[in-house]
Amino acid sequence: MSNIIKKYFDKIRPNFEEGGKLQSLHSVFEGMETFLLIPNSTASNGVSIHDSIDSKRIMSMVVIALIPALLFGMYNIGYQNYLAAGVEGSFIEMFAYGFLQLLPKIVVSYLVGLGIEFIFAQVKHEEIQEGYLVTGLMMPLILPINCPLWMMAIAIAFSVILVKELFGGTGMNIFNVALAARAFLFFSYPTKMSGDAVWIANNQIFGLGNTLPDTYTQATPLGVVGGGSDITTSLQDMVVGLIPGSVGETSVIAIAIGAVILLWTGIASWKTMLSVFVGGALTAWAFSVLDMTPITWYEHLFLGGFCFGAVFMATDPVTSARTETGKYIYGFLIGFFAILIRVLNPGYPEGMMLAILLMNIFAALIDYFVVDHNISMRAKRTIKK
Amino acid sequence: MPMAKEIKLRKGLDIRLKGVANPVKKKPTTQKVFAVVPDDFYGIKPKVTVHEGDKVLVGDALFVSKQNEELKVVSPVSGVIERINRGERRKVLSIEIVSDGKQEAKDFGKKSVQDMDAASVKAFLLETGMFAFMKMRPYDVTAVPTDEPKAIFVSAFSKMPLSADFSFVVKGQETCFLKGLEALSKIAKVYLGISPEQKGLFDSVSKDVEVTIFDGPNPSGNVGVQINHLSPVNKGEVVWTIGAEEVIFIGRVVLTGKVDLTRTIAVAGSEVKEPVYVDTPIGIAVKDLLAGNLKKQDHVRIINGNPLVGSKTNIDGYLGAKVTEVCVIPEGDDIDEVLGWIRPRFNQFSVNRSYFSWLQGKKSYDLDARIKGGQRHIIMSGEYDRVFPMDIFAGYLIKAILVGDIDRMEQLGIYEVAPEDFAVAEFVDSSKLELQRIVREGLDMLRKEMS
Numbered sequence: 001m002s003n004i005i006k007k008y009f010d011k012i013r014p015n016f017e018e019g020g021k022l023q024s025l026h027s028v029f030e031g032m033e034t035f036l037l038i039p040n041s042t043a044s045n046g047v048s049i050h051d052s053i054d055s056k057r058i059m060s061m062v063v064i065a066l067i068p069a070l071l072f073g074m075y076n077i078g079y080q081n082y083l084a085a086g087v088e089g090s091f092i093e094m095f096a097y098g099f100l101q102l103l104p105k106i107v108v109s110y111l112v113g114l115g116i117e118f119i120f121a122q123v124k125h126e127e128i129q130e131g132y133l134v135t136g137l138m139m140p141l142i143l144p145i146n147c148p149l150w151m152m153a154i155a156i157a158f159s160v161i162l163v164k165e166l167f168g169g170t171g172m173n174i175f176n177v178a179l180a181a182r183a184f185l186f187f188s189y190p191t192k193m194s195g196d197a198v199w200i201a202n203n204q205i206f207g208l209g210n211t212l213p214d215t216y217t218q219a220t221p222l223g224v225v226g227g228g229s230d231i232t233t234s235l236q237d238m239v240v241g242l243i244p245g246s247v248g249e250t251s252v253i254a255i256a257i258g259a260v261i262l263l264w265t266g267i268a269s270w271k272t273m274l275s276v277f278v279g280g281a282l283t284a285w286a287f288s289v290l291d292m293t294p295i296t297w298y299e300h301l302f303l304g305g306f307c308f309g310a311v312f313m314a315t316d317p318v319t320s321a322r323t324e325t326g327k328y329i330y331g332f333l334i335g336f337f338a339i340l341i342r343v344l345n346p347g348y349p350e351g352m353m354l355a356i357l358l359m360n361i362f363a364a365l366i367d368y369f370v371v372d373h374n375i376s377m378r379a380k381r382t383i384k385k
Numbered sequence: 386m387p388m389a390k391e392i393k394l395r396k397g398l399d400i401r402l403k404g405v406a407n408p409v410k411k412k413p414t415t416q417k418v419f420a421v422v423p424d425d426f427y428g429i430k431p432k433v434t435v436h437e438g439d440k441v442l443v444g445d446a447l448f449v450s451k452q453n454e455e456l457k458v459v460s461p462v463s464g465v466i467e468r469i470n471r472g473e474r475r476k477v478l479s480i481e482i483v484s485d486g487k488q489e490a491k492d493f494g495k496k497s498v499q500d501m502d503a504a505s506v507k508a509f510l511l512e513t514g515m516f517a518f519m520k521m522r523p524y525d526v527t528a529v530p531t532d533e534p535k536a537i538f539v540s541a542f543s544k545m546p547l548s549a550d551f552s553f554v555v556k557g558q559e560t561c562f563l564k565g566l567e568a569l570s571k572i573a574k575v576y577l578g579i580s581p582e583q584k585g586l587f588d589s590v591s592k593d594v595e596v597t598i599f600d601g602p603n604p605s606g607n608v609g610v611q612i613n614h615l616s617p618v619n620k621g622e623v624v625w626t627i628g629a630e631e632v633i634f635i636g637r638v639v640l641t642g643k644v645d646l647t648r649t650i651a652v653a654g655s656e657v658k659e660p661v662y663v664d665t666p667i668g669i670a671v672k673d674l675l676a677g678n679l680k681k682q683d684h685v686r687i688i689n690g691n692p693l694v695g696s697k698t699n700i701d702g703y704l705g706a707k708v709t710e711v712c713v714i715p716e717g718d719d720i721d722e723v724l725g726w727i728r729p730r731f732n733q734f735s736v737n738r739s740y741f742s743w744l745q746g747k748k749s750y751d752l753d754a755r756i757k758g759g760q761r762h763i764i765m766s767g768e769y770d771r772v773f774p775m776d777i778f779a780g781y782l783i784k785a786i787l788v789g790d791i792d793r794m795e796q797l798g799i800y801e802v803a804p805e806d807f808a809v810a811e812f813v814d815s816s817k818l819e820l821q822r823i824v825r826e827g828l829d830m831l832r833k834e835m836s
Contacts (some may be wrong), residue, residue, distance in 0.1 A: 001720065002723045034759060036723060038755070039755075039756070040719070040721060041718075042716055043754055045691065045696070045697070045819060046819045046821040048714065048754045049402075049692045050755065050758070051735050051814075052725075052730055053735045053736070053740070053813070053815045054726060054759065055758065055816065056726035056735075056755055057727070057739055057758075058739075061739050128465050131764075168762065169762065170762065171762025171816070172762055178629070266741040267739075267765075269735075269766070317765050317766045321766075367801050371781050371797075374797070377776075379796070381619060382620060
């Protein structure tokens, strides 16, 4: 098997080398080759042996961790549609409907994002970086299902170019790429990103699902709370995730499975993740003691994008704090600001996205103080002598 | 001896490889051509003092340092200078000596250490060529004889994979080792770092030597780690370090008056038929050292040193002056793995639990030299710190070096580190950066700036 692939690549390689017919696609060629075959280049200096971990493996693990939320999201798209229409549907029908709704978004997300990555890799003569594999799958999961494809495509282009590649690519970006794209949409097309008309898929696909009237509205539980009404959602629905919301954010259980994968493989920091929950819980608890929010502290954690943000976004190693002490502070403040924005800001019922983006800015500052402490201890050591 | 202080270290990583040397000492069957490589004495600009065709004894100078002609490197064998190999801009690559097999040595006269002071010990080490084995922090280069070090550090163990076990190497040579330590203690305070298994092994050490037990995974045997915990190097301070086996060299010349650069080299690795220890003077040709002991000739990597801090060599190379083992592992350049990044890869080692090393306990691995991934920007955080048992932010120091910010390198503690301290971090790095090279360049940058 490996021989056949290797021979094939060796055969077509000349086309992609300097002067070849397809030279302009050499980054794509290399990308495909390293995707299929582990490069057998060996170390020339430094250590002669290497750990088998690499960034492809890490990014694949995050993708795997996202799959429960993705699958549940597909089912929930169907479930919400059938529920809204008052039509009985089988599990298969609901899931297939959700699958067909979401598939174009995943395809477009990868086409646009990876396309841009390929172009940049080509221009910079670098290998294609894997970071977008994660961003590309996250993108459809953090948007309302009714967000148009073209909008998502524009937001991804904006984010990958301006937020990531201009800063130097994966590893150098200050803001979480997927969240920056979401923020772009949130401020550019607010009517397609929040409110009460965007959360339930409302058209038929291949005879599946139900067409809902244009006037049909259904707010998310947080939207209901933000509007000043009491929510009727059961705790069980919140945890299982059978509520309206962005595609991947609703199921606490599905996200928890992802969290276990990320923590077990050590890809997400438990310090960051735990601190987000602690920060959010304490803040929400304080507000509910002060009677400023009608829902309990744990409902705050279960609803909206809190869990998804805490597990998949806050722990992004590139944009979060990098020092171990810094991770506690960084995570805690994300939880704090997310609830603060939810409760005190009358305009937005949700605060997770803004809290994480805000802390992305401050991550470097937090680290600065942690590292500076080490520096001043070292400086004092000299003086003490 | 008072109870030795024990320091526990949590950070680090022990990597178990197949082919650890069995505790058996052998001698090479043939040994003819030897070579001394000036680059092994990093920091010395060599001025060759012999000519092709000259006869030399063991202990005769081969080259001296241009900066300080008292600092010299001597011949490990007696015989005739065969060739002086030069590279670009007449850089001396190696000095080849054909051994006459007699090992006749120049007599420097026995010394009685208790009657000597710092200056006379230093002078004796310079005269006999032993001083060239001394290294210094900062910069991790050959020590400068005119410096006044605040301490001298010796580590009696290494936790690097496949490394020679000094407890075995020192057997039968304890007197020389202790005498060498005693001589060094005349120059500055000597710290000896030992592993928990070595408790009691050096109980009769001179009272001027402070023994500390370091209990922790690799790289707890690195002098750099030990310095960081006992007497960290501040700006303006100098600490000297020397390999434990080189302390034996010093002991021998003190006790006998004759130089004897014979080491007990561990020949190890999964591509070695019979992993054993070999007694040989430094500089032996690799083909003599490995004669008949290789499983195969192609697609193997021969390493001067261990797989983490050693340097790549080949069958035509020579044993490095400061290495304690020679390892042979598969090169891996003939292996093509399909979709390796997502397969379980049960036979590969990783600290990451997306692989299954964590399930396999103390299994030994047969790792090859593939990098197994593309180079990336630093993506993950805290990877280096988990295997870096020093009070230093390794990732931040690396970044400071990459951008060439000298002030920041100083602030972050570059004076305390050597490339070898980053070896385990380089192994686990998912971004596959060449950390040891980066640190070496940082140290060179700083040294140039300060001189």
